[in-house]
Amino acid sequence: MRLPRTALGVFAVLLLVGCADDVPLPEAAPLSVDDAIIDTLYGAVRGPHTVSSVKDVALASDKDQRELSLNVYFPSEGQNFPLLLFSHGNWSDKDSYDRLIEYWVSHGYTVLATNHLDCCGAVSGIFNSLRYGQLGLIDGRLEDLNRLLNELPTLESQVPEFAGKGDPQRLAVTGHSFGAFSAQQFGGAGAFDPDAETYLVDLDDRVKAVVALSPPGPMFDTITSGSWEKLQTPTLVTTGTWDIQPSFWPDWRAHLMSWETALPGDKYALVIEGADHYLGNLICRTEREATPQHDALRMVQIASVAFLDAYLKGESAAQPILHGDTLATTTGGFARLRQR
Numbered sequence: 418m419r420l421p422r423t424a425l426g427v428f429a430v431l432l433l434v435g436c437a438d439d440v441p442l443p444e445a446a447p448l449s450v451d452d453a454i455i456d457t458l459y460g461a462v463r464g465p466h467t468v469s470s471v472k473d474v475a476l477a478s479d480k481d482q483r484e485l486s487l488n489v490y491f492p493s494e495g496q497n498f499p500l501l502l503f504s505h506g507n508w509s510d511k512d513s514y515d516r517l518i519e520y521w522v523s524h525g526y527t528v529l530a531t532n533h534l535d536c537c538g539a540v541s542g543i544f545n546s547l548r549y550g551q552l553g554l555i556d557g558r559l560e561d562l563n564r565l566l567n568e569l570p571t572l573e574s575q576v577p578e579f580a581g582k583g584d585p586q587r588l589a590v591t592g593h594s595f596g597a598f599s600a601q602q603f604g605g606a607g608a609f610d611p612d613a614e615t616y617l618v619d620l621d622d623r624v625k626a627v628v629a630l631s632p633p634g635p636m637f638d639t640i641t642s643g644s645w646e647k648l649q650t651p652t653l654v655t656t657g658t659w660d661i662q663p664s665f666w667p668d669w670r671a672h673l674m675s676w677e678t679a680l681p682g683d684k685y686a687l688v689i690e691g692a693d694h695y696l697g698n699l700i701c702r703t704e705r706e707a708t709p710q711h712d713a714l715r716m717v718q719i720a721s722v723a724f725l726d727a728y729l730k731g732e733s734a735a736q737p738i739l740h741g742d743t744l745a746t747t748t749g750g751f752a753r754l755r756q757r
Contacts, residue, residue, distance in 0.1 A: 440667045442659050445691025448712040448751040455715065458747055459738050460722030464524030466492035471576050472512070476531075476568060485561060487511060487531035489572065490522045491582040499587035499729040501628075502562050503530040504596030509701045510536045514593065516699050517630075520718045526725065527583035528591075529565045529572070533558050535595070551639045552617075555608045558599040559619055562590060566623070587729045589626040591721075593701055594694065597632035597654075598640060601675060604650030611638045618647055626728040627652040628721050631660055631694050634671030645675040651683035652676070653724040655717050657692020676757070683728075685739060686755040687720045689713045716752040720744065 448455075455461050470490045478484040488511050492498060503518060505511055511530040518528045534557045565572070566585060573580040592600035602608065604627040607616030627650050635641050656672035666672065676686040692713035698705040699714050723738035737743045738754065745753040 440661050440663045442661070442691075445658055446749075446751065447691065448748060450747065450749055450751070454747060455719075458719055458744070459735050460524065460719045460726070461715070463520060464522075464722075466523050466525055467494065468519045468522045469493045469578065470519075470522075471579065474572070474576060476564070476571065476575075482560070482564065485531050485564065487529055487565065489576050489579050490518055490528040490530070491579055492522055492525060492527070495525075496581045497584045498525050498527045498582055499589065499725070500583035500585050501526050501528045501725070502565055502588070502590045502600075503528055504558060504562060504590070504592030504599040505530065505533065505536065506592075506594035506596050506701045507535050509593070509596075513703050514700050516714060517718065517721075521722065521725070524722050524726070525730075527579070529583075531561050531565060533561055533596075551637050552608060552610060554595075555599070555602075555639060556617075558596070559602060562599065562603070563621075585623065588624050589628060589725060589729060590624050591628040591630070593630040594633065597629035598644075598675075600627050601629050601632060601645065601648055601652065603627065604652055605647040605680075606645050606675065607643075607647060608639050609641050609644065616644065616647075620647070620649070624650055626650065626725060628724065629654045629675065630700075630717065631656050631672050632675050634666050634674045636665050642674065642678065645678045646680070648675065648679035648684075651724075651728050652679060653685045653687065653721060655687040655689070655720065657689040657696075657713060659691050659693040662694065676755075681757050684757050685720075685724060686757075687716065687744075687752060688755070689716050689752045690750070692716075712751070716744075716748070720752070720754055 472488045474487050476485040511532050535554050590600040590603045602619045603621045603624045605620040607618040609616050654676040658669055660669040660672050676684055695702045696714050697707045697710040699709050723735040726732040727735040
């Protein structure tokens with residue numbers, strides 16, 4: 418792990434999760450289409466699989482690696498489902514995304530979600546930001562996710578009901594906010610090392626797709642406008658017109674930079690009217706006093722299932738969501754899916 422380069426970078430971490438609402442939000446028209454019409458879209462209803470989960474599994478430490486606490490999700494019946502790794506947002510945790518993760522599982526996916534060094538609230542987040550610095554936290558997240566994949570046999574022995582459920586040959590990495598950047602790193606995105614003046618790229622050919630929920634724009638001195646120039650793996654980016662962080666991204670369009678600057682081909686961007694960084698309080702900060710944005714969550718569920726089904730299962734029926742104006746037309750412009 419690298420130590421902090423300067424105290425300035427650590428101070429920026431504290432600003433990242435500030436929730437000042439001092440940026441005017443643009444008007445956003447709500448979804449005005451009947452549920453029955455939305456139900457006709459691919460992936461719009463919960464899938465046929467019963468969801469099972471085992472929470473707080475401890476992957477033992479050794480002399481070089483800390484103990485990981487993770488959740489394991491899988492369909493109750495059947496075997497050999499595509500495998501998703503999930504990376505939480507800064508100061509959040511593995512337990513704050515069940516509304517999305519369990520939806521994926523109902524559609525025939527297995528998911529591993531672990532806590533990272535910056536998890537579980539301000540106190541531990543600040544402490545580990547001071548201890549490891551931004552590159553240290555970024556490196557630690559990659560180590561955590563790689564360890565989940567590399568130690569699948571160990572996990573299967575610890576959780577026997579999970580044995581044979583996940584297919585690592587059909588693998589995607591997913592994440593939210595800081596975790597969205599971690600997911601993108603497996604597709605070729607790079608963290609900038611200001612000391613070496615180079616980008617650290619961790620492209621992993623095992624990863625077939627990336628789902629990046631509200632990924633950051635440039636932040637600190639480690640994620641820059643050049644971080645996504647080598648992002649090549651098929652990627653879905655999601656954001657909304659209220660997805661604003663006053664200290665970093667006063668304009669929601671910053672979350673689209675990774676989509677705009679990645680290598681072209683198989684790159685998709687979902688934009689939802691009035692969706693904020695937490696979908697109200699449905700993901701990441703579920704304790705937040707905000708109106709839950711159920712319609713926005715549903716758009717993320719639809720687009721992500723269609724994307725994952727297309728790239729991990731080869732489902733041709735998912736293609737109309739990804740190509741053309743199907744989503745925008747059906748939702749009256751509430752959600753729009755772009756492609757490049």
